[in-house]
Amino acid sequence: MDYDYIIVGGGSAGCALAARLADGAPGSTIALIEAGPPDNSFLVRLPLGLAALVPFRSRRNYGYRTTPQPGLAGRQGYQPRGRGLGGSSSINAMIYTRGHPDDYNAWAEAGCTGWGWDDVLPYFRRNENNERGADAWHGSGGPLNVADLRTINPFSQHYVDAAREAGFPVSDDFNGPHYEGAGIYQVTQKDGQRWNAARAYLHGKSRANLHVVTDALVQRVVFEGKRAIGVKVQRRGALESIRARAEVVLSAGAFNSPQLLMCSGIGPAGHLRAHGVEVHVDAPGVGENLQDHIDVIINKYVAHRDLVGYTPAGLWHLLTQGLDYLRERRGLFASNVAEAGGFLRSDPSLARPDLQMHFLVGICDDHNRRLHLRRGLSLHACVLHPKSRGRVTLASADMRDAPQIDPAFLQAQEDVDTLLRGVRVIRRILAAPSLAQFGGEELHSRGIVSDEALTALIRARADTIYHPVGTCRMGSDAASVVDPELRVRGVEGLRVVDASIMPTLIGGNTNAPSMMIGEKAADLMLAHTGRSGLSVGSASIDTAPRAPAPLTARAQPQV
Structure with a gap:
């Protein structure tokens, strides 16, 4: 079967691109091909389901591991990534943040024309249905519902009060004029x-020109000369060929988009030949420039009924809260657990925040893979603008094999220094009256106070907070992987549209920016068809899943 456009990856950017492209070009046909399953799972819909989806590799979580990290005392890091429709937006903590305006202005200043803050803000607003209403910073009527938590744990407010007592500002809207401060996060819930x-x-809108295909792994992009003309897809035990008349778009994420480029012959020539891949374009930048938010946690045992814990009383509390959720969609099971946080400066002399905080109403030890029979809380600090740069490389030429992921965590001393200050900020907040009144003791870090000992603790316990970007870098220079219209250099008819195109990591969670990238990419592609961008308008959304239209082996073109 032929399509005009093939989009590989049904995650945050891919879903946005597919829908906007289908609506904006109704005469074109689009195939959205996702390696994982549909998102019709109760655990996906249930906010607290993230506690079960994030910790372990599964049908809905790639559960990647990094190469051993010298900066983490030789440990392998854990990299959960969503697998299935919705991508990582199906397993994340649902936090809605966009980053700082200067993050995007830095992109534009580095040669990414059209990607400054004033350029991208209209796409954030178009994407958003903020239940607080529209203003100069926010949109109403867009497809992504952004809401305040229906039930806020009292300890989340205690955290905000403690941050204020510790001398930090407070913000009630991290996506408005007051990015800096501690506060309660808005979430992508309805x-x-x-x-x-x-x-x-x-979901909720039938589009005859959009075919959504799940459980189908794209093995490589197929070229005719220098033009991408289709993909090879592994599905139901067979290899199918799907042709694209106009363009192929990779939206497989910061790990799998560069992997697919390399498996298709676009990447560092020597590395490709070492894995038996025919080289179409020698592109040394593919897979380089990997950036991620490295994060450290101070967990604290605190015996209080409002906190989550695996005690008899805590389990009874979970049961009663579960019943409340089934009746009213409120309570603990509607929580994203990381209810509060914010953006703080570890040094008042800094021009903008260098730390993001996540406050959790339970113990989070080793990505929640290590459980404790006590109640408690945890406070995270991550490096918003890391200096370390890693890479993604091939383990083999088969997309079924996980790529080699080397984030080079804490390779740069500046990142170690920032996390060290971050630990001191955490303790400063925990020691403020609103939290200190509940007592408790630190887990893993009790009694560790010197810089040397805290640095050892950081190297022994820090890991990702799940925001990898940058491996298909956008830029105007010849070394960039894609140009500012997201076209892959050296070939025709091929783009990358996801967080991998970010030249530098934004100062916040990456889910909303990934959707923004999908939104903007749709307009870039529609402009080449002679159609203008979509206007901001209301969207009809319901929760009924739409069955994907099947691809069949019958009459498949040989590409």
Whole structure:
């Protein structure tokens, strides 16, 4: 079967691109091909389901591991990534943040024309249905529902009060004029349920020109000369060929988009030949420039009924809260657990925040893979603008094999220094009266106070907070992987549209920016068809999943 456009990856950017492109070019046909399953799972819809989806590799979580990291005392890091419609928006903590305006202005100043703050803000607003209403910073009527938590744990407010007592500013809107400060996060939820990218963009509207195909792994992009003309897809035990008349778009994320480029012959020539891949374009930048938010946690045992814990009383509390959720979609099961946080400066002389905080109403030890029979809380600090740069390389030429992921965590001393200050900020907040009144003791870090000992603790316990970007870098220079219209250099008919195109990591969670990239890419592609960008308008959204139209082996073109 032929299509005009093939989009590889049904995550945050891919869902946004597919829907906007289908609506903007109704005479064109689009195939959205996703390696994982549909998002019709109760655990996906249930906000607290992230506690079960994030810790372990599964049908819905790639559960990647990094190479051993010298900066983490030789440990392998854990890299959960969403697998299935919605991508990582189906397993994330649903936090809605965009980053700082200067993050995007820095992109534009580095040669990414059209990607400054004033350029991208209209796409954030178009994407958004903020339940607080529209203003100069926010949109109303867009597909992505953004809401205040229906139930806020009292300890989340205690955290905000403690941050204020510790001398930090407070913000009630991290996506408005007051980015800096501590506060309660808004979340991508509706009526107490997760509102992932698939529910935002795919469900609730039938589009005859959009075919959504799940459980189909794209093995490589196929070329005719220098032009991308289709893909090879592994599906139901067979290899199918799908042709694209106009363009192929990779939206497989910061790990899998560069992997697919390399498996298709675009990447560092020597590395490709070492894995038996025929070289179409020698592109040394593919897979380089990997950036991620490295994060450190101070967990604290605190015996209080409002906190989550695996005690008899805590389990009874979970049961009663579960019943409340089934009746009213409120309570603990509607929580994203990381209810509060914010953006703080570890040094008042800095021009903008260098730390993001996440406050959790339970113990989070080793990505929640290590459980404790006590109640408690945890406070995270991550490096917003890391200096370390890693890479993604091939383990083999088969997309079924996980790529080699080397984030080079804490390779740069500046990142170590920032996390060290971050630990001191955490303790400063925990020691403020609003939290100190509940007592408790630190887990893993009790009694560790010297810089040397805290640095050893950081190297022994820090890991990702799940925001990898940058491996298909956008830029105007010849070494960049894609140009500012997201076209892959050296070939025709091929783009990358996801967080991998970010030249530098934004100062916040990456889910909303990934959807923004999908939104903007749709307009870039529509402009080449002679159609203008979509206007901001209301969207009809419901929760009923739409069955994907099947691709069949019958009459498949040989590409």
